[in-house]
Amino acid sequence: MTPKRILPVDDDRDTGGFFAAAKERRLVVRSCESCGANLHLPRAYCYHCGSFATAWRETAGRGTLHAWTVVEHQIHPAYEVPYTVVLVDLDDAPDVRLVGNIPGRPLLEAGMPMQVWWDDVDGQVVLPNWEPATA
């Protein structure tokens, strides 16, 4: 039996909206409707301006590579080494950083443009994932 990937809890009251949008192929971040600040990791209260008027805001799905690591030592059976974990800063929300997974040892460069792709995990959840941008 193929080992199963780790799934996110996708119905948390603060974070569930991220995965609900991902199911619709929309990449969203939590944002303050009062002052525009992005709240990441997602939470309900904006400490910048003191407002609870926060909501999910759609983003373009483009980002910049912040850091990465090629995992060589096998830990979890569903994630076969080598694979690369990437950290991506969103272009239209630079204070939001998301995580991605690229199989193997791709050729990467700090600051390179990245784009989101929709990773359907066994029909159970859709994860926003990241790869080097094409064009």
Next chain:
Amino acid sequence: MSDVEFSHRDRCSIAGIGSTEFSKNSERSELTMATQATLAALADAGLTTDDVDGIVQCDHDLVTYNDLSESLGLRNVTYYATVGPGGIAPAGMVAQAVGAIMSGQAKTIVLYRALNGRSGRRFGAGVPGMEYERVGGSQRWDEFFLPYGLVTPGQFFALLAQRHMTEFGTTSAQLGQIAVTCRERANANPAAQMYDRKLSLDDYFNGRMISNPLRLFDFCLETDGACAVVITSTERARDLRQPPAVIRAVAQRTMRGGQGGTMFPVLARKSITSMAAKPLSKTLFERAGLGPSDVDVAQFYDCFTITLLLQLSDYGFCATDEAGAFVESGALEMTGSIPVNTAGGNMSEGYIHGMNHVLEGVRQMRGTSTSQVSGAEVCLVTSAPPISSSAMILTKG
């Protein structure tokens, strides 16, 4: 300090230290080891279990304060606390003890950390939660990290190291030097797990890659063992068996924008090359009325080489972009400006989650370290730096 109504500076001391052996298999329970380490610390101080009226536990410890109390048959406990998270705890535990003593809630407080970190659940095997089908929710934040195959502290710190290399040109040789330095200290310490195993920079580079750029020897040990300390007022400590290791100052700190959770959320911070240790160090040095140049020796929490490196600049021993060069210059050696981890650290002495650093700090202040810094009077002891942090400064009693 004049606008502070209450000051703990110099008022409390570590009066006793105790430890089990460090091994790959203790062949006994964490509770047994915690009991042994505590009894040893009390004997070291010249105290008995009847003297103990306070206990502070690390939140990751499988031995609860009441388990330890019951094991020892304590009669008089009037204060207990749990501090975390994990490796961030030890100096924070000291902070709780100091608070309890200064507020009259207890006089003789035991701190302990016991773990079968090699024969039991190993840190390197993957974070708790990894074995669940679904992860995250309720402020665990794992839903943003684990599904991408990010499952160990090693991978987490590898990302920090990789970014440090991008931002500052830090090299693997510089990280390797930290491993070599800690190993050399362990080679002089018969109680260290790596006492009779040498490590050269060649050995470091020959170690297998675990999560790039971190190799085998960038990682600390996984250990079965326990450590304990006894804290009381400095005045009382002076009448006990050992010269007091005076707690000059202790501090805990979180930072705005520091993120919640325990570890992975650090990756969502603006900067992943400066940790909570940075604002913490300001608070600590302010409370101590000292600066980095006053520190004679330091015990840096070192779950990985990069962990130690990050603290060098966060604590102000060097500029942020010079940490690698600082290491290369020999600053961390016995002959350097800031000898570190003189018993071998988590890297080579044993991994008792940073509690072993507290014990070594005390030894340096007593003059009994196996790598004693001549004339050392001020020792910095740090706990883990990332999400929140804690640290203390000890002085010679």
